Amino acid sequence: MQTPKRTTFHAVRDEVKRRIEARIWPQGALLPTETELAEEFGCARATVNRALRELADQGFVERRRKSGTRVKTAPVKHAKIEIAVVRQTVEEQNAVYRYALVERSVSEAPAWLTSQLGLKAGTRVLHLLCMHYADNRPFQFEERWINIATVPDIEHADLTTVGPNEWLLNAVPFTDAEITFSAVSTDTKLSDFLATAVGTPVIQLERTTWLQGEPVTYVRMTHHPGYRFRTQY
Amino acid sequence: MQTPKRTTFHAVRDEVKRRIEARIWPQGALLPTETELAEEFGCARATVNRALRELADQGFVERRRKSGTRVKTAPVKHAKIEIAVVRQTVEEQNAVYRYALVERSVSEAPAWLTSQLGLKAGTRVLHLLCMHYADNRPFQFEERWINIATVPDIEHADLTTVGPNEWLLNAVPFTDAEITFSAVSTDTKLSDFLATAVGTPVIQLERTTWLQGEPVTYVRMTHHPGYRFRTQY
DNA sequence: GAGTGGTCTAGACCACGTC
DNA sequence: ACGTGGTCTAGACCACTCA
Known part of the structure; x- marks a missing residue:
């Protein structure tokens, strides 16, 4: 060799x-x-x-x-988790990806969101509920809020065929983001969408994204029960 | 500038x-x-x-x-999660770290473990239960199996004051590892150790470690309810 | 076959941090 | 002040991969 x-x-x-x-x-x-x-x-x-x-x-x-x-004495290991577009994640498992827009509405940002994103009171946001399926089984439930001011085009975009994440990536590809992983129990709504019993533990990924300092979007992605993030180092 | x-x-x-x-x-x-x-x-x-x-x-x-x-069209973002020694994680939150060895036993590897690690049947393993506290509140419950053959010294090591992870890092610092994150519900045992109600969703991190191809240890680290992994990119 | 990135060299100067 | 890593250069050859 x-x-x-x-x-x-x-x-x-x-x-x-x-x-x-x-x-x-x-x-x-x-x-x-x-x-x-x-x-x-x-x-x-x-x-x-x-x-x-x-x-x-x-x-x-x-x-x-x-x-x-x-x-180095205490090597801080970095577990790299790849955060790809959902479609890609699904297709890498050789499953058929399907996307569905569940709900779409425009409103003033609720108080918790203004504080989460650092918005002014009364800012208009686009609120979306989406589902992502793998082989027609629930894969991920997505609830998202988008700051319309930073991406005005989103208000008239057709999000019934392309998910908001892919749309956004296409419009504003490179940004800063903050992510958290946590474990939550499914409530009634989540249970319905993920087709699981109420109270099932699931992984929830939250991401806040900024474009040059301006808050763009906050999203909660709840994965189906049993979903795992895998990585090596 | x-x-x-x-x-x-x-x-x-x-x-x-x-x-x-x-x-x-x-x-x-x-x-x-x-x-x-x-x-x-x-x-x-x-x-x-x-x-x-x-x-x-x-x-x-x-x-x-x-x-x-x-x-690149779909920039695959890498969320880097730092996996440090628990003590370090706790101390970074300005909390007082405390460690306790709960249980220690040597036995033959159970079947599921031999398959998980790729061990021969009958391999002797050290089985440990440990608790990590932050300001005297449960922070992480650790259940670990160690392949004694790869780190013989562990059998006679004093693990009452130093956690097995720190001990291992000191003995075999650089290795390959595979990690998964998942969400689980606390069972009775976990609920006791984490001082929480049965059925609470918690984040569980599993790690398998190899030293030059030889399986060393498999560990399940269950975090207290509400624990989150945070990262940016 | 030929074009593009991958890498090595030998030498040079710079910048940071410790003494 | 001075030692060590940080970086740049100009030129060279190599190796992969596409046409």
């Missing part, structure tokens, strides 16, 4: 990682400088730099000018 | 990102080649490469040899 002739940054990265895992460089230890490592591996310093930078990104080491590179 | 005199990869990265967000390069569009961008920005190709590589890592663009760099 000897791929390259020259010393690649992969080789350096993997070897350094190996030494950390083998405790040759124990937790908290100071690694040799980039120049020293470059000499040892017989490569340019830039190559070592690239390798160590990746390890730093992955949380294995901590780098500081002048101080040098240290093995 | 003009920091550098020379063109930095930050500048290139931010400008490219800006153009994507401003739809100057709409979704699916092909970006200029690295060489062309380097010319435009008046910098070396390596600088452009670094910038585009970061944007690719962040999921804004997709790069392929020969084809070039394209703006």
